[in-house]
């Protein structure tokens with residue numbers, strides 16, 4: 397499954413920075429977290445933004461030149477691989493021992509740029525044996541279809557299979573998880589993340605530890621506080637969660653905003669919740685088009701039909717023709733159990749593991765973990 401790699405560019409020639417930006421605009425595998433022109437600021441920014449790869453122009457001018465900067469990054473505890481950008485007149489050799497993990501010579505295409513950044517990232521991930529965090533966004537372009545219910549139970553089901561799992565309430569205005577889990581009004585939220593340097597301890601103070609075994613980054617307690625959350629806060633929260641959790645599940649709102657797009661971009665998988673009714677189908681098809689236009693590969697999106705067995709719905713073929721494929725998953729309707737568990741703030745996958753609705757959610761959890769290679773296919777029950 398595609399990994400979105402976070403790239404920090406160090407480039408003092410605005411035209412080159414702009415060129416890189418343009419190349420990256422048309423794809424979603426690499427996200428440019430920032431372009432910095434002054435070498436002096438790079439270490440502090442890298443510490444703050446936690447990119448996966450840093451790209452440095454070999455001809456960087458200013459107080460801190462490229463070679464010095466590469467040494468600084470190598471000597472720091474950041475463990476971030478460096479891609480050196482150079483020109484044919486100045487040949488630079490790949491030298492991972494000395495902090496030059498990949499070299500990219502101008503002029504280069506978008507394809508070459510993506511390949512080199514991915515190679516630098518993959519080599520480092522392999523060398524350190526570092527486990528990558530998989531992000532799963534639960535989304536629907538229609539309200540009330542079961543996003544929050546499924547996100548919560550899916551996260552608990554995943555955690556039960558082994559990986560340390562966090563759940564993020566991405567519905568910043570009307571964060572449903574607060575009321576679902578009956579957390580106290582003063583429980584901290586995403587707005588309480590410290591704004592400057594962040595250590596892993598800071599995350600501990602902000603997450604809600606649910607008895608179900610998952611940790612939750614809540615939405616703000618008050619509606620007007622949602623506006624305080626910016627795209628950079630989302631990026632920061634994700635980069636912090638990546639350090640501690642193997643899987644992060646995000647419950648997203650219906651509306652698409654800069655902030656929800658930041659969550660969607662960062663996700664490896666978008667679990668799109670659909671139901672058999674005509675408005676959901678229409679919106680789902682429209683969003684599938686939008687995702688295609690953004691450049692998300694079709695494999696990034698998985699469909700789950702919630703209340704798949706409920707009577708009176710549209711025929712399954714209509715859904716298939718609207719989304720252009722057969723939905724990967726289905727979850728049955730179980731009004732009594734689901735409503736009761738939601739009212740009690742407990743996951744049905746734990747309280748009633750033998751109910752069909754729980755088995756259906758477990759099937760999604762297992763399939764996603766197998767896809768993400770966090771569980772072997774033979775590990776399926």
Ligand SMILES: Nc1ncnc2c1ncn2[C@@H]1O[C@H](COP(=O)(O)OP(=O)(O)OP(=O)(O)O)[C@@H](O)[C@H]1O
Nearest residue numbers: 539540541542543544545703728729730731734735
């Ligand atoms: N499989 C199911 N069987 C029975 N009831 C369900 C099922 N899934 C969800 N529900 C019920 O549907 C209602 C809406 O669910 P939920 O709040 O999870 O949806 P949502 O998509 O998050 O809504 P919103 O758009 O308001 O955030 C809840 O009352 C929930 O109990």
Ligand SMILES: [Mg+2]
Nearest residue numbers: 543544567572
């Ligand atoms: Mg909800």
